[in-house]
Amino acid sequence: MLLDHYGLREQPFGVTPNPRFLHLSPGHREALASLIYGIDSGRGFLALIAPPGMGKTTLLFQLLDRLGNTARTVFLFQTQCDARGFMRSIMLDLGLGASESEDLVTLQSRLNDVLIEELQARRKFVLVVDEAQNLEDSALEFIRMLSNFETAREKLMHIILAGQPQLAEKLARPSMVQLRQRVSMFVRLRPLGVTETGDYIDHRLRIAGYSGAALFNRSAVNAIAGLSGGIPRNINNLCFNALSLAYAGGRKTIDSDIVREVGSDLDLGVLAAETGVAISSQAPEAGASFSRANRPGANGWAVMLDRIAPAGAEEARSGAARRIRATPGAGPALVAEPKWKEAAGSLAGRLRDRMVH
Numbered sequence: 001m002l003l004d005h006y007g008l009r010e011q012p013f014g015v016t017p018n019p020r021f022l023h024l025s026p027g028h029r030e031a032l033a034s035l036i037y038g039i040d041s042g043r044g045f046l047a048l049i050a051p052p053g054m055g056k057t058t059l060l061f062q063l064l065d066r067l068g069n070t071a072r073t074v075f076l077f078q079t080q081c082d083a084r085g086f087m088r089s090i091m092l093d094l095g096l097g098a099s100e101s102e103d104l105v106t107l108q109s110r111l112n113d114v115l116i117e118e119l120q121a122r123r124k125f126v127l128v129v130d131e132a133q134n135l136e137d138s139a140l141e142f143i144r145m146l147s148n149f150e151t152a153r154e155k156l157m158h159i160i161l162a163g164q165p166q167l168a169e170k171l172a173r174p175s176m177v178q179l180r181q182r183v184s185m186f187v188r189l190r191p192l193g194v195t196e197t198g199d200y201i202d203h204r205l206r207i208a209g210y211s212g213a214a215l216f217n218r219s220a221v222n223a224i225a226g227l228s229g230g231i232p233r234n235i236n237n238l239c240f241n242a243l244s245l246a247y248a249g250g251r252k253t254i255d256s257d258i259v260r261e262v263g264s265d266l267d268l269g270v271l272a273a274e275t276g277v278a279i280s281s282q283a284p285e286a287g288a289s290f291s292r293a294n295r296p297g298a299n300g301w302a303v304m305l306d307r308i309a310p311a312g313a314e315e316a317r318s319g320a321a322r323r324i325r326a327t328p329g330a331g332p333a334l335v336a337e338p339k340w341k342e343a344a345g346s347l348a349g350r351l352r353d354r355m356v357h
Contacts, residue, residue: 001247002243002244002247005247005252006210006215006243006247006252007209007210007211007212008205008208008209008210009208009209010208010209011208011240012204012205012207012208012210012239013204013235013236013237013239013240013243014236015236017055017057017058017061018058019058019061019062019065020207021058021203021204021207021208022055022058022059022062023199023200023203023204023232025192025196025199025200026196027189027190027192027196028055028059028189031048031059031187031188031189032059032062032063032066034185034187035048035063035160035187036063036066036067038158038184038185038187039067039071039124039126039158042154042155042158043155043158043184043185044147044150044155044157044158044159044182044184045147045158045159045161045182045183045184046158046159046160046161046183046184046185046186046187047132047160047161047162047163047167047168047171047183047185047186047187048060048160048161048162048163048187048188048189049162049163049164049165049167049168049186049187049188049189050162050164050188050189051164051165051189051191051231052164052231052233053231053232053233053234054189054190054191054231054232054233055189055232055233056130056162056189057077057130057162059189060075060128060130060160060162063128063160064126064128067124067126069123070123070124071123071124071125071126071158072094072114072118072123072124072125072126073125073126073127073128074090074093074094074125074126074127074128075093075128075130076089076090076093076127076128076129076130077129077130077131080134080135080136081139082136082138082139083104083138083139083142084103084104084107086139086142086143087104087107087108087111088102088107090107090111090127091107091110091111094114096110096114111149112149115149115156115157116156118156119151119156124158125156125157125158126157126158126159126160127146127157127158127159127160128160128162129143129159129160129161129162130162130163131162131163131164132161132162132163132167133163133164133165133166133167133170134163135170137170137175137176140170140176140179141179143159143161143179144178144179144182146159147159147182161183168186171183190230191229191230191231192225192230192231192232192235193225193230194221194222194225196230197221197224197225197228197230197235198216198218198221198225200232200235201216201221201224201235201239202214204236204239213253214253215243215252215253215254216239216242216253216254217253217254217255217256219255219256220242220254220255220256220258220259222256223256223259223260223263224238224239224242224259227259227260227263237266238259238262238263238266241262241265241266242254242258242259242262245258245261245262246258
């Protein structure tokens, strides 16, 4: 229903790293080009550092796709293991299997045979280790030893360590000096600016089939850029919820007011401060309404649990709204709420009505 409302073929702000939606910002384009250049130049050891949510994994998938048949690749992301477990993961990803009885020396010998085969076939061998900040020091040392697979003229294995900034902190330790010296290129992904945020949003909407006027006006894009910190995953969450809220209110465009409402509802720190307890330990009372209208100074858009409130909650919300308007210090903005909020009511109720009809 929401897709039809906006003329979309599919959800533009999903949560999976779909390469179809990859938007190569100038920073992403530079990072991808650097990784490709490092592999083509035979540098051996590369590192990709990015804050969480920056599209690092999607970029790595794009890299592997670009390499195509020119390289045999291994992509590992379950990195919390010892050296033997790491080697078994490599062999399993190669489709070669690894029995529980095989020791580390045997596994290394088998890997060496694979590397020689790829060299003879004139293909590169690329090992990508995602979420490498989770690796134990012993596993990082083992990866350093893997880089010793080489001939007198070239490296037999190209290794990319990809991870969050904690990876850079780990590599900066004095105990990691030997590994750090082998990393010939450190590639970084930095948060998007305001213009890049707008381009990112437009790109995802276009891939999802949208072709009309701008869904997010300039003030909305500015607000999203600020609230998200330029992190694509945060941008996706804000945009998804903003589209849902606007849909519930029957609106076709999103402005900064909607974005700020969404940002407030996504702020877990505010929610924890309101409840006064750890979020995970607070169980709702039966039949309770969780509208933001139940607190002084509220300016939210009826948080998620309110949107699935039981029948009869509308009266409770109206009474709560009247109480807030009578609350000293509530502020004039609360008394004269935008008309679209009144039309929106409970998001869950609105969505249910649209699904029924």
